[in-house]
Amino acid sequence: MIAALEGGNAERAAFLSLFHDTQESRVTDIPYIGKHYLQATANEQVTDDQVANAPEPVARMMRDAVGEYEQKTSLEAMCARDADKLECLIQAIEYREQGNANIQPWS
Secondary structure, three states: OHHHHOOOOHHHHHHHHHHOOOOHHHHOOOOOHHHHOOOOOOHHHHHHHHOOOOOHHHHHHHHHHHHHHHHOOOHHHHHHHHHHHHHHHHHHHHHHHOOOOOOOOOO
16 A cells, blocks of 8 residues: 555565565564674575575565565565554554553653
8 A cells, every 4th residue: 555655566565565574484583672682694595595496486586576675676665664664563552552561652
C-alpha cells in the first residue's frame, strides 16, 4: 500500500517485504543493541548459503531481491523497509493494548 501511494510497484514492494527476513531462519533476529556486541553475517551472505542448491534463476531472483532491499536501490525497497518499521511500531501498540507493562509510554 505504501509503495502504491508513493507511485511505485506495490507487487515488487510486497515481494521484497516477503523475502527480506528469510535470513532470520538461520541467524535469528539480532536486536539493534546486540549488533554492537556480535559479529553478524551479512544478509546477502546468508542468502547465498540458502540458495546454494536452488536453480540459478531462482537463486538470482532471491539474491537480487535481498540486495535491492539491503541497498535500498529502489523506491519499492525503501517502501518495504518503511512498512517493516511500521509493522514493528504497530506490534508494540498491540502489546501495549494487551497490557504488556514493559512497553514504554509513547510521547
